[in-house]
Amino acid sequence: MASVAVIAVDGPSGSGKGTLAVALARRLGFRFLDSGALYRIVAHAAITGGFDLADGDALAGLARRLTVHFELTQDGVTVRLDGTAVGDAIRAEPVSVAASRVAAHRAVRDALLELQRSMRRPPGLVADGRDMGTVVFPDAVLKIFLEASPEERAQRRYNQLKDKDLGVSLRGLLESIRERDERDRTRAVSPLVPAADAIVIDSTLLPIDAVFAVVWQRVIDAGLARA
Ligand code: C5P
Numbered sequence: 001m002a003s004v005a006v007i008a009v010d011g012p013s014g015s016g017k018g019t020l021a022v023a024l025a026r027r028l029g030f031r032f033l034d035s036g037a038l039y040r041i042v043a044h045a046a047i048t049g050g051f052d053l054a055d056g057d058a059l060a061g062l063a064r065r066l067t068v069h070f071e072l073t074q075d076g077v078t079v080r081l082d083g084t085a086v087g088d089a090i091r092a093e094p095v096s097v098a099a100s101r102v103a104a105h106r107a108v109r110d111a112l113l114e115l116q117r118s119m120r121r122p123p124g125l126v127a128d129g130r131d132m133g134t135v136v137f138p139d140a141v142l143k144i145f146l147e148a149s150p151e152e153r154a155q156r157r158y159n160q161l162k163d164k165d166l167g168v169s170l171r172g173l174l175e176s177i178r179e180r181d182e183r184d185r186t187r188a189v190s191p192l193v194p195a196a197d198a199i200v201i202d203s204t205l206l207p208i209d210a211v212f213a214v215v216w217q218r219v220i221d222a223g224l225a226r227a
Contacts, residue, residue: 005030005124005224006139008132011146012181012192013096014153016203016211020146021128023212025072028126028225032070033119035129035136036099037079038112040090041066043098053098056105063111070119088164093176100180103130106189124224130184133195142222144215145194148204150177 007030009021018034025032042063043053051058071078079086089095102108109131116136119125127136133143148156154174161168184192194200199218203211219225 004120004122005141006120006132006137007124007126007219007224008137008140008143008195008198009126009128009146010130010132010134010144010192010194010198012130012148012153012184013177014157015146015148016156016208017128017144017146019208020144020211020215021126022072022077023208024215024219025126027216028124028219030124030126031119031121032072032077033116033125033127033129033132034070034077034079035112035116035127035132037070037086037090038063038066038068038115039099039103039108040095041068041079041081041086042108042112043102044086044090044095046102047095047098053101056107059102059105060107060111063108066112066115068115091161091164093161093168093173097176097180100183104183104187104189109135109189130192131190133198134193135190138195141224142218143195143198144218145198145200146211147200147202150174150181152204153177 007024009017011017022032042059045062046053046059067082069080113136133140151174154170154177157173158168158170201211201214220227
């Protein structure tokens with residue numbers, strides 16, 4: 001299905017990439033892939049099942065058994081594992097940190113590659129992650145890489161999580177973001193870096209509507225929508 005258009009939206013946590021990717025998928029009527037949710041689901045299953053987070057092969061075994069679907073709903077995205085909605089449990093901070101450890105294993109990344117590529121189906125796909133434009137969909141028609149300062153990203157994540165009663169503090173989130181960033185950017189396999197042909201946007205001072213407007217113009221330029 002290489003001819004089906006993919007828009008890759010990559011960047012660190014809290015950069016606004018998730019919001020942007022969902023908005024693009026909605027507006028275009030495209031399918032949506034939240035690849036971070038896949039690593040989170042593996043991490044959550046590993047924690048619940050008492051797996052060693054250093055055991056890449058065992059974690060890859062978990063990853064290979066996943067049947068995941070993403071559904072755009074009126075108020076967001078529903079992630080389904082074997083048909084059942086997974087809910088907020090995968091968004092808790094310990095799962096975020098475990099996901100970045102799980103994601104550093106090549107065996108896990110390889111195990112999830114086919115599942116991610118199988119989501120490339122008509123009329124098109126918006127894929128959100130860290131390596132969508134570099135590894136999973138290197139032929140994506142449009143590649144966006146969103147950045148923002150760690151302080152701004154921690155604040156955004158705090159605003160998202162505080163109402164969900166997941167027991168987070170701003171300082172704790174900033175530390176966790178720095179730790180994850182360091183691991184994601186320096187790992188040997190699929191590190192968090194913009195693809196050479198990505199459009200890099202710093203969203204620290206830009207509201208999401210302004211980011212969307214910049215990207216939407218690129219979508220039009222790429223022939224994916226009309227002005
Ligand atoms: O995007 P999100 O914060 O949900 O991702 C959780 C973790 O999964 C990230 O910190 C990163 O380590 C990992 N991840 C990845 N590659 C992706 C998506 C997420 O390594 N494509």
